[in-house]
Amino acid sequence: QLQASGGGLVQAGGSLRLSCAASGFAFDAYTIGWFRQAPGKEREGISSISFSDGRTYYGDFVKGRFTNSRDNDKHTAYLQMTNLKPEDTAVYSCAASYYGLNLGTWALPENYEYWGQGTQVTVSS
Numbered sequence: 001q002l003q004a005s006g007g008g009l010v011q012a013g014g015s016l017r018l019s020c021a022a023s024g025f026a027f028d029a030y031t032i033g034w035f036r037q038a039p040g041k042e043r044e045g046i047s048s049i050s051f052s053d054g055r056t057y058y059g060d061f062v063k064g065r066f067t068n069s070r071d072n073d074k075h076t077a078y079l080q081m082t083n084l085k086p087e088d089t090a091v092y093s094c095a096a097s098y099y100g101l102n103l104g105t106w107a108l109p110e111n112y113e114y115w116g117q118g119t120q121v122t123v124s125s
Helices: none
Strands: 002-005 008-011 016-022 031-037 044-049 056-058 066-071 076-081 090-097 119-124
Touching: 002 090, 016 031, 016 090, 016 119, 031 066, 031 076, 044 066, 044 076, 044 090, 056 066, 076 090
Parallel strands: 008 119
Antiparallel strands: 002 016, 016 076, 031 044, 031 090, 044 056, 066 076, 090 119
């Protein structure tokens, strides 16, 4: 199971830290991805972090504003988001993949086996 938390309402320019708590599987053997979906839009890959060397990938729209990290001892991944914009408003979810993902595959939802309930992030202007 995966459970995302930490969403909320924030003003533009503000920050939030999302958490993704895992249970029931070997967290330290899985790549963790973050995705978001806004109303009327497709699910979008935000970032992934590998289980082996902590390598991270980010969507182009992130532009250095978000940082993906993980604590394998706590079975938790984090998405630190700064300089939030109204267009960042969406439901944010985390997912886990047993496969080794690369630049061309990390953002594809079909490559993730486990998904958690999302958390709403709303950025006001």
